[in-house]
Structures are given as structure tokens and as C-alpha cells.
Amino acid sequence: MADCPKILVTGLGAICAAGMDPESVWHRVRSGQSAISPIRQWNASVWPVSVAGEITEFNARALVEDRKLHKLLRRTEFLGLYVADRAFAHAGFAAYRDSLDAAARNAFNDRTGVYVGTGGASFQDQYVFFPLLTAAAGDLGVFGRELAATVNPMWLLRTLPNNVLGHIGIRHGLKGPNACVMNHSTSGTLAVAEAAEALRAGEAERAVAVGHDAPIEPQTLLYYHRLGLLAADAVRPFDARRSGSLLGEGAAALVLETEAAATGREAKILGEFLGSGCASEAQGLLSIRRDGEGLAYAIAVALENAGIRAADVGMIVAHGNGTRQSDASEATAIRRVFGPTPPPVTAFKWAFGHLLAASGILEAVLALVALRHGTVPGVATLRELDPGFANLPVSAEPQTPRSDVGLILSRGFGGTNAALLFRASPSDAG
Amino acid sequence: MTGVHRRVAITGLGLVTPLGNDAATTWNALLAGRSGIGEISIFDASGFPAHIAAEVKGFNPHLAIDDRKLLKFTNRSHAFALAAAEEAMRDAGIWPARGSETRWGCVVGSSMMGMEFAELGEVHRHCGPDGEFHVERLLTDRITADPMVFCRIQPCTGLALLLRRFGIRGYANSVHTACASGGQAVGSGMKLIRRGTADWVLAGGFDSMITPIGLAGFCLLGALSLDNETPERASRPFDATRNGFVLGEGAGFLVLEEWEAARRRGARIYAELAGEGNSLSSYRITDSHPSGDGPIQAMHQALANAGAPLDAVDYINAHGTSTPMNDRSECTAIRAIFGPQACKIAVSSTKSLMGHLIAAAGAVEAAICALAIRHGILPINANLREPDPECDLDFVLGGPRVMRTGVALSNSFGFGGSNSCLTFRNPEEAPG
Incomplete structure (x- = not known):
């Protein structure tokens, strides 16, 4: 990609059970203390799974001040808007835009993209219809007639999947290219990839990529449990006795800029987007290929897209969701691409759960922080590496990255695999 | 960058719409000016403020999908998607095979999902x-x-079903920007080919919100026409008396193919998908600014992206929902871009006959633009009887207009403020 502009990272934001900004999440991960805890949003004590990566101090007003939005938005959206605000602040956008004249400000807004990865349907949104269903007692005629008197007129707007995209635009006055990805656990990852490709193609000069999700709700939790995807107490990626994942909630954001835009305003450079890859396994919604081929191909595409070799990768942040099948095929895919001596591998879901649509982008943010600190954090819940993965360099203890390049992997329902490659800037020279 | 010189051909299309369960039937109904709008029959909607819609009729998912395993995961909108995509793939006459399967991508604009x-x-x-x-x-x-x-209600289920059905092993993405979803999915597919990520892309959209909850949501917002007594007249984009949109359902899919590969195999090329514009209005969640700010940027980019001068545009398939605000803002945007040239461009909104297909609309209307170029005929803007001085453009009225189209645009604007504009070029005019 020699004649493409370099795409630089100039702002980060993150929130999850382990903290409200990238550095606090990082410190929590480094401490080895998981933020998985008993669910508080409802009484889950008698549930088959009663723990999750829940943001226990969730306070919508502390996340987004604008009072007008509080009746219009749901938990997941406050998380998304919060991290976008934080990433913009981190990048120093407001001060820079304020320094421009009106024409340059308009150009700034038109040339700023917004790319969001978002989660799925919320069941709770539909319970809003319970009082009406009770009143209708099975009579659709009554349901239709009593509708306006019973249900909030804004119901549909509250449940729009692309609300974070629209409200980031309105709050920050941005009008550039955009996308809202709804592709399960690759959503946030693909939002980053699409934002970067838009900048490479010259569609915009800067963009924010956001992933957000809040899947910890009663009916969703039971479905994940019944699909056999959840552990009872802890996520243990690559462990011999791993038994599944745990849901988490949160959001993360990355501000990306072309090199010309970032250096033009003397922005602090945190890292560089190098490339991305995406591949499908084409086997249906829930199947995973044992041979890891889809994931291996996604990694190969990302390396080619970045114009680097497998040997240049210094650290792998695995999807590592802790399920038997996914971790096994992921270990196989890593071996297929990296041979017998892959760079240090880690995974983060043990610390704050599986954020689904937000998981890949949060883990990309943490990968940048980790590389800037020069440390591959350990997987603290790992007790005994699965003997099937014998030469996979994953450990409960911290490791040293082989280079400043990180590979971040995401896998979602539908057999989609996505890979991102970033180079971190040294933390003191940024 | 490899992308700049790679061009994109539309070599297959498939439709399931309120006007017909395949592309030919839909196209013929459009030319005949037949409306697909009537009393809702899927459920008893008589008590709802609006009880008319544009339903897909006589559709049997068991005929469309022969794979029982797939059917288990399939809701109504997924069945539309599988049928329309199947038609598009057969129409293109090319299929992922060993060696090419990872060079196939798939991008879909997916419906909002909830429990049945x-x-x-x-x-x-x-x-x-x-x-x-x-x-x-x-x-x-x-x-x-x-x-x-x-x-069945995972937002990526439709995508997963398509990937499995056709064995697509490359880039796969499911997007949702409300009524702009289908347009953005097709535009995103074009970019995959341009930047070298794929050589073929199955791109489209599907939706079915004609359910008690979907209808309730739009009724509560006051977005729908309440002309229940005159369903065929209810959707009248750009008419001075327009009073809301009519909910539709269906799916549209295109097979996009790298131009040279399509030429080499002698494929029939409907049109070149030549450009895409994509912007945010950032005004209100439900509306663009009356000045057209937002849609203006999308149309400008779509033309610049295609390298098409203003005076090359012959036809615009408008978003034209028939709501007071959208149609006015869209006309203002077209005027702002084309100036005095605007009156030389034929404009129609096919939503006048098939209603608003929400996440599928942009993809279905992309297929209509391809057909309009291919056949040299423009479908009408039905029901425009009383001109609105604020919507003063050359609408296709009375009957379809026999006219060769060099360049066409298709607009799709969504709740949330996302705008998509696609540029189509007649293959005879495509450079090279």
C-alpha cells in the first residue's frame, strides 16, 4: 500500500467493567484482577449464570451530560457516545476546530467520518409493549387503537440500531462518510477497518471508529447460556479446563487521521493503523471450522494489506473467548500463519467479559496501550495451558512483545473473522 | 493504490418486492404503473392509525429455499433475501468456486430485528x-x-445464511443505517472491489417491518400516510398533498464484478456502478436540514467519485418517501447541486408504487436504476397530480419515459442522518 496515505491513531476512549478510560482498564488488566462480578441489573442469583462484566457504577448522566438525550437513549448508546466524546477530547479536536475559520470548520466537519459497530436487538425494548398487550388481551384491533395512548411515541427512535452514529454526528456536527456495522463480535473491528479504508481512499481526512454493546440483559443471557457459550464463573482463554465465555458491556473508540491531517495540526501520535483482513467460514450462524481456515485467511489478508510479514508481528491479541471450539480453532489458525514460534499471545476477555460488538475495538485500544508500555499482559485466569496448544506462547505472566506491531483478532456469529494490525508509537516520544 | 483503476460492473440482479417476486415482474409492474399498496393482510391491522402497506404477495419461502437447515434460521425478511440473492446469482451466471470463493465478498443492509x-x-x-x-x-x-x-433475530443472521448458501468465503459485513442501509451496502460492496479486497460482491438489502410492532413504531412517529381509503394514491412523493410514507417490504440484491473480469467472460453488464457518496446530515434523527445539507454532500461525492460532470446526469431515482420534509429537502438539495441544469434531469420515486422498503430500499432502487439504463426506459413517479412549488423538478409523469440514460443517481436517506447516493453509468459510456 505504498502510495496510500499513512493512517495514524490520535485519540482513544474506552469503558468497561474494568475502568472508564484506557489507562485504568490497562492497570486493572495488569493487576491480574478480573472485573467479572455478580450481575446487579436484576436479581440473577438463582440464574444458571449470575456473573458478567457489568459496569457496576453505571450512571448515564455522568457519561453523557445532555439531558435531552436521556429519554431517547439506552444503556448501550450512553457507552458509545461517552467513548466517542473521550476519544475526541483525547485527540484535541474541539480546540483545533475552534481555531479554524468558518469555511475551514465546515470542511473539517464534511471531511470527518463516523464508523460505528453496534450490538443486536435488545429484548427489553420489546417488553415496553407488555401493558398494551395486557390491555389488548389478544385483540389486535384494541392493540392498534390503544397504541398511541400507551406507548412512548419515540419508541422506534429509541431502538434505532444506528443511534450512536446519528447522535455522534449531531453532537459533534460531523457530516462525513459513515457506516453502522451490525456483524456480531466483528462489528467494532470492521468499523475500524472501514474507517481506515475511507481515509486511505481519500473520502475523509479523519474519522472516529466506535464499538459499543450492552448485552447483559436477562433474556439474552439465557440464550447464550442455552447455546452452551457461557462459563459459570470465569473466562479462561486457552486453558485446558476452559468452559465458555461471559458477557461484558462497554465501548471503545479510536480516532484515526491521515498523516497529513495529523501532522498538519501537530497532533500527538499514538500509533499507526497498518491493515485489516476479513474472511467468512460460510458454514452458518453458529458453526466454527476446526481447521481455523477462515481466521488464518483473515490474518493473511491483513498482513498483505499492511505490507508486512508474519515475522514482523510483535504481539497477538487473540479473540480468546474461552469456549472449547473457538479457542482450539484459533490456536490452529495462529499456528498455520506463524508456524512453530509465534510472537507472544494474550487475550483480554478474562478481565472484563465478552463485549460482543465492542470486543475487538476495545481490545485494539488495549493492544496499543500495551505496546506503548512494552508489555504483553498475562492471562491471569490461565491455570494450565490446553496440552493441544503446547507451543502457543500464552501465559498467566507478562511477556515482552517482539516488536511494536500488534495483531488483534475478532470472530463473530456467522463465521466471520476479522484481523487488525497496528503499530504503536513509543509512549515517551508521542 | 490498486483501487483507483479497478471498476465495477453490475452483472446480476434479483428482486422480491411488493410489485413482484422477481426482477422481471417487478420491472413490468413499474412500467405498467401498477401499485403494490393495499390493505394489510398479514395481520389484522384495522385498529392501527395506518392499515395499508405494500406487502410482498404470494411468496412461498419453501420454494425459494430448498435447504431445510437454513429455513430453521429464516424469518420473513431472510427468506426475501435468500430468494432475491439467488435470482441475482443465477442472473449473473457466476458462482463462488474452489479458488475464487475467498475473492467473493458479501455486504448486506439488514433489517432491524426483534422477536416475532x-x-x-x-x-x-x-x-x-x-x-x-x-x-x-x-x-x-x-x-x-x-x-x-x-x-433468527441476530442482525447478522441474514448475512450468515447468504454466506452459507453461496459459499462466500471472503469479506462479509452486515450494516444498518435505517433507510440508507441498502444504498450503503451496495456502495460498500463497490469499494471492496475497487480497493482489491474482492473481485465479486453479492450486495443488497432486505427488510420486513410490516408487523404489529414495526407498524406501531412508524404509526407512533406519525411518519405514515393515513390515506387508508385510497391505498394506491397514498404514496405520492413530491405531490403538494403528500402526507407520509407507506411501509413496504422485500429485498434487492446485485452481483458486482470487477469490470475487466466481467468483460473477459463476456458477462452481460447492466451498468457500471461508478461512484458512491456517503454523508451524515447531523441535523435531526428523523430529518435532514431543509437546505438539503447532508444529501448535498452525498450527491456531490457520488458524482466526483464517478468522475461524472453535472451535465452527464440524465436520471435520479429519488429517495422520495412522500413525507413533507424529506421530499422538500431532497428537491432543494438537487437544485443546489445542479442549479439551472436540474430541470433537465428526469426524476422519479419508485416508492410511489412499491412503498418504502426501509433497509432494502436503496438496494432495490439500485437494481431499478440498472434496469432503467439497460432498457432505456424510466419508471414513473406515480400519483403526482398537484405540483408542489417547492418540489419543482422534471418528474416522470403519466407513463414511463423512453429515454436513453447515460448516468443515473440513486438517493437513500435514513433515520439517524445517514445519506447514500450511488452513481450508475451506461456501459456504452464507460471509459475503456
Whole structure:
């Protein structure tokens, strides 16, 4: 990609059970203390799974001040808007835009993209219809007639999947290219990839990529449990006795800029987007290929897209969701691409759960922080590496990255695999 | 960058719409000016403020999908998607094969998802018969015990079904920007080919919100036409008396192919997908600014992206929802871009006959633009009888217009403020 502009990272934001900004999440991960805890949003004590990566101090007003939005938005959206605000602040956008004249400000807004990865349907949104269903007692005629008197007129707007995209635009006055990805656990990852490709193609000069999700709700939790995807107490990626994942909630954001835009305003450079890859396994919604081929191909595409070799990768942040099948095929895919001596591998879901649509982008943010600190954090819940993965360099203890390049992997329902490659800037020279 | 010189051909298309369950039937109904709008028959909607819609009729998913395993995961909108995509693939006459399967991508504009109304009704009876939600009762609820309910409403389920059905192993993405979804999905597919990520892309959109909950959502917003007595007249984009849109359902899919590869195999090329514009209005969640700010940027980019001068545009398939605000803002945007040239461009909104297909609209209308270029005929803007001085453009009225189109644009603007504009070029005019 020699004649493409370099795409630089100039702002980060993150929130999850382990903290409200990238550095606090990082410190929590480094401490080895998981933020998985008993669910508080409802009484889950008698549930088959009663723990999750829940943001226990969730306070919508502390996340987004604008009072007008509080009746219009749901938990997941406050998380998304919060991290976008934080990433913009981190990048120093407001001060820079304020320094421009009106024409340059308009150009700034038109040339700023917004790319969001978002989660799925919320069941709770539909319970809003319970009082009406009770009143209708099975009579659709009554349901239709009593509708306006019973249900909030804004119901549909509250449940729009692309609300974070629209409200980031309105709050920050941005009008550039955009996308809202709804592709399960690759959503946030693909939002980053699409934002970067838009900048490479010259569609915009800067963009924010956001992933957000809040899947910890009663009916969703039971479905994940019944699909056999959840552990009872802890996520243990690559462990011999791993038994599944745990849901988490949160959001993360990355501000990306072309090199010309970032250096033009003397922005602090945190890292560089190098490339991305995406591949499908084409086997249906829930199947995973044992041979890891889809994931291996996604990694190969990302390396080619970045114009680097497998040997240049210094650290792998695995999807590592802790399920038997996914971790096994992921270990196989890593071996297929990296041979017998892959760079240090880690995974983060043990610390704050599986954020689904937000998981890949949060883990990309943490990968940048980790590389800037020069440390591959350990997987603290790992007790005994699965003997099937014998030469996979994953450990409960911290490791040293082989280079400043990180590979971040995401896998979602539908057999989609996505890979991102970033180079971190040294933390003191940024 | 490899992308700059790679061009994109539309070599296959498929439709399931309120006007017909395939592309030819839909196209013929458009030319005949037949409306697909009538009284809702899928459920008893008589008590709703709006009880008309544009339903897909006589559609049998079992005929469209012969794979029983797939059918288990399939809701109504997924079945539309599988049928329309199948038609598009057969129409293109090319299929992922060993060696090419990873060079195929798939991008879909997916419907908003929720439990089926009957399922919600069961959860209500078990967990909240008094109107309150009793969370502990979910533990013994039958609907909650069935993970297939959950699987059918995943936003990526439609994509997963298509990937499996056709064996597509490359880039795969599912997007949703409300009514701009289908347009953005097709535009995104074009970019995959341009930047070298794929050589073929199955791109489209699907939706079915004609359900008690979907209809309720739009009724509550006051977005729908309440002309229940005159359903065929209810959708009248750009008419001075327009009063809301009519909900439709269906799916549209295109096979996009790298130009040179399509030429080499002698494929029939409907049109070149030549450009895409993509912007945010950032004004209100439901509307663009009356000045056209937002849509203006999308149309400008779509032209610049295609390298098409203003005076090359012959036809615009408008978003034209028939709501007072959209149509005015869209006309203002077209005027702002084309100036005095605007009156030389033929404009029509096919939503006048098939209603608003929401997440599928942009993809269906992309296919219509391809057909209009291919056949040299423009479909009408039905029901425009009383001109609105604020919507003063050359609308295709009375009957279809026989006219060769060099360049066409298709607009799709969504709740949330996303705008998509696609540029199509007649293959005879495509450079090279």
C-alpha cells in the first residue's frame, strides 16, 4: 500500500467493567484482577449464570451530560457516545476546530467520518409493549387503537440500531462518510477497518471508529447460556479446563487521521493503523471450522494489506473467548500463519467479559496501550495451558512483545473473522 | 493504490418486492404503473392509525429455499433475501468456486430485528400477563428456552445464511443505517472491489417491518400516510398533498464484478456502478436540514467519485418517501447541486408504487436504476397530480419515459442522518 496515505491513531476512549478510560482498564488488566462480578441489573442469583462484566457504577448522566438525550437513549448508546466524546477530547479536536475559520470548520466537519459497530436487538425494548398487550388481551384491533395512548411515541427512535452514529454526528456536527456495522463480535473491528479504508481512499481526512454493546440483559443471557457459550464463573482463554465465555458491556473508540491531517495540526501520535483482513467460514450462524481456515485467511489478508510479514508481528491479541471450539480453532489458525514460534499471545476477555460488538475495538485500544508500555499482559485466569496448544506462547505472566506491531483478532456469529494490525508509537516520544 | 483503476460492473440482479417476486415482474409492474399498496393482510391491522402497506404477495419461502437447515434460521425478511440473492446469482451466471470463493465478498443492509409478534405475545403471557415484566419467569419461559428464536433475530443472521448458501468465503459485513442501509451496502460492496479486497460482491438489502410492532413504531412517529381509503394514491412523493410514507417490504440484491473480469467472460453488464457518496446530515434523527445539507454532500461525492460532470446526469431515482420534509429537502438539495441544469434531469420515486422498503430500499432502487439504463426506459413517479412549488423538478409523469440514460443517481436517506447516493453509468459510456 505504498502510495496510500499513512493512517495514524490520535485519540482513544474506552469503558468497561474494568475502568472508564484506557489507562485504568490497562492497570486493572495488569493487576491480574478480573472485573467479572455478580450481575446487579436484576436479581440473577438463582440464574444458571449470575456473573458478567457489568459496569457496576453505571450512571448515564455522568457519561453523557445532555439531558435531552436521556429519554431517547439506552444503556448501550450512553457507552458509545461517552467513548466517542473521550476519544475526541483525547485527540484535541474541539480546540483545533475552534481555531479554524468558518469555511475551514465546515470542511473539517464534511471531511470527518463516523464508523460505528453496534450490538443486536435488545429484548427489553420489546417488553415496553407488555401493558398494551395486557390491555389488548389478544385483540389486535384494541392493540392498534390503544397504541398511541400507551406507548412512548419515540419508541422506534429509541431502538434505532444506528443511534450512536446519528447522535455522534449531531453532537459533534460531523457530516462525513459513515457506516453502522451490525456483524456480531466483528462489528467494532470492521468499523475500524472501514474507517481506515475511507481515509486511505481519500473520502475523509479523519474519522472516529466506535464499538459499543450492552448485552447483559436477562433474556439474552439465557440464550447464550442455552447455546452452551457461557462459563459459570470465569473466562479462561486457552486453558485446558476452559468452559465458555461471559458477557461484558462497554465501548471503545479510536480516532484515526491521515498523516497529513495529523501532522498538519501537530497532533500527538499514538500509533499507526497498518491493515485489516476479513474472511467468512460460510458454514452458518453458529458453526466454527476446526481447521481455523477462515481466521488464518483473515490474518493473511491483513498482513498483505499492511505490507508486512508474519515475522514482523510483535504481539497477538487473540479473540480468546474461552469456549472449547473457538479457542482450539484459533490456536490452529495462529499456528498455520506463524508456524512453530509465534510472537507472544494474550487475550483480554478474562478481565472484563465478552463485549460482543465492542470486543475487538476495545481490545485494539488495549493492544496499543500495551505496546506503548512494552508489555504483553498475562492471562491471569490461565491455570494450565490446553496440552493441544503446547507451543502457543500464552501465559498467566507478562511477556515482552517482539516488536511494536500488534495483531488483534475478532470472530463473530456467522463465521466471520476479522484481523487488525497496528503499530504503536513509543509512549515517551508521542 | 490498486483501487483507483479497478471498476465495477453490475452483472446480476434479483428482486422480491411488493410489485413482484422477481426482477422481471417487478420491472413490468413499474412500467405498467401498477401499485403494490393495499390493505394489510398479514395481520389484522384495522385498529392501527395506518392499515395499508405494500406487502410482498404470494411468496412461498419453501420454494425459494430448498435447504431445510437454513429455513430453521429464516424469518420473513431472510427468506426475501435468500430468494432475491439467488435470482441475482443465477442472473449473473457466476458462482463462488474452489479458488475464487475467498475473492467473493458479501455486504448486506439488514433489517432491524426483534422477536416475532407471536413470540413476544407468549413471553408476555408467561412473564407479564399483568403488564409488568417479571424477570424470574423468564427461567421457565418456553420462548426463552428456544435458542432458535434468538438465532433468527441476530442482525447478522441474514448475512450468515447468504454466506452459507453461496459459499462466500471472503469479506462479509452486515450494516444498518435505517433507510440508507441498502444504498450503503451496495456502495460498500463497490469499494471492496475497487480497493482489491474482492473481485465479486453479492450486495443488497432486505427488510420486513410490516408487523404489529414495526407498524406501531412508524404509526407512533406519525411518519405514515393515513390515506387508508385510497391505498394506491397514498404514496405520492413530491405531490403538494403528500402526507407520509407507506411501509413496504422485500429485498434487492446485485452481483458486482470487477469490470475487466466481467468483460473477459463476456458477462452481460447492466451498468457500471461508478461512484458512491456517503454523508451524515447531523441535523435531526428523523430529518435532514431543509437546505438539503447532508444529501448535498452525498450527491456531490457520488458524482466526483464517478468522475461524472453535472451535465452527464440524465436520471435520479429519488429517495422520495412522500413525507413533507424529506421530499422538500431532497428537491432543494438537487437544485443546489445542479442549479439551472436540474430541470433537465428526469426524476422519479419508485416508492410511489412499491412503498418504502426501509433497509432494502436503496438496494432495490439500485437494481431499478440498472434496469432503467439497460432498457432505456424510466419508471414513473406515480400519483403526482398537484405540483408542489417547492418540489419543482422534471418528474416522470403519466407513463414511463423512453429515454436513453447515460448516468443515473440513486438517493437513500435514513433515520439517524445517514445519506447514500450511488452513481450508475451506461456501459456504452464507460471509459475503456
